[in-house]
Amino acid sequence: MAKKSFFVTGTDTGVGKTLVSAAILEAASARGLKTLGMKPIASGCDSTPDGLRNEDALALMKAMTEALAYDQVNPIALEPAIAPHVAAAQAGRQVTAQRLVGFCRGLQMRPADLLLVEGAGGWRVPLNDRETYSAVPVSLQMPVILVVPLRLGCINHALLTAEAIRRDGLTLAGWVANRPDARPMECEEETLSYLQNHLGAHCLGVLPWQSQPDPAALSERLRIDILFEN
Template sequence: MAKKTFFVTGTDTGVGKTMVSAAILEAAKAAGKRTLGMKPIASGCDNTPEGLRNDDALMLQRAATEALAYDLVNPIALEPAIAPHVAAVQAGRVVTAGRLVGFCRGMQMRPADLLLIEGAGGWRVPLNDRETYSAVPRELGVPVILVVSLKLGCINHALLTAEAILNDGLVLAGWVANRAEPVAMSCEQETLSYLTEQLPVPCLGVMPWIVTANPKTLSEYLNIDSLFEN
């Protein structure tokens, strides 16, 4: 079964969780690790001859070392590019934390050194009227990697998200700073220094903005050694 499993969340939607997750998978691959990646639920899928396909899930599928059928990487694919709980209702699907946990546990049974489970949106994004996505890593009991988009307001977003993760009784394994926009934020270095001092876990890397960015190139900006300690 997977030796190490991490849940990847972000301070918001559109912060680069998928690119960071794929870069971590590439970095692990370069270190000789066997890897798996999954995005249990994805909205904004394209209707293709093979069925609904999501670009983020396809990126994770390509970055992993172990070959998997698409339906295992992304078991719940929704076409509307809107919040997952709304997309599920529109599609007539029922999404529960328990169901997603079941998909994840099935993936954990596969042999690998590293499994990354990418969430959707931020830590409290709804799955239905009663549950948020944070219930999934809580039930799994897996450590969390936080992706922070370097933009105005990110300090508040990062500290609140980290606080919520820790208050939910989970381990925050590390965080990644990602420049998700082409123009650097004002006082970026000062922001990075503050977050490095305030977040009680290692910064796994600072990802630059690259027009033609790909996970393999960005993996060079990561140091994931701490993820495999203990």
């Protein structure tokens, strides 16, 4: 059974959840830990001879140490690059929190030191007309890692997301600041300082922008020991 499991969310879509997840997996691997990663539902998948494939799920497979079939890493693959609940509706499929929880619990039963479950979009992205993705980590009582992009507006988005996570009864285990653009944001140091003083959780690292993302190189900038303290 996975000794440590975390849910990785972001303040929005396109903030670097997959890059951060892969970097954490690489950091754990460098410490000799057995790792697993999954993205239960992914939209924006490519059609291949082997079926629909998502580049984020493939990145997780490359970064983790344990071998899994693609369908175990990304059990629900949707082709349109749109919100998951809309993509599922267009594909005639029904997605529920209970179903995603079942997939996650299946991987939690596998022997590993670390399991990361990457969400889609932000904390309240819909799964259907009644549920949001946050219902999955809540059902699993899974501590959360938050990815914050260093750009204008991130303080508000980060604080609101952290507030929602805690209101849902979960622990914010840590957060990672990611630079999604080549051009640094103005007043970056002041922004980081404010987040460090007000998010109420450890900053696991600040990742630089890379033209060619390299999770292994970025892993050296992370302090994942914080995740294993308790």
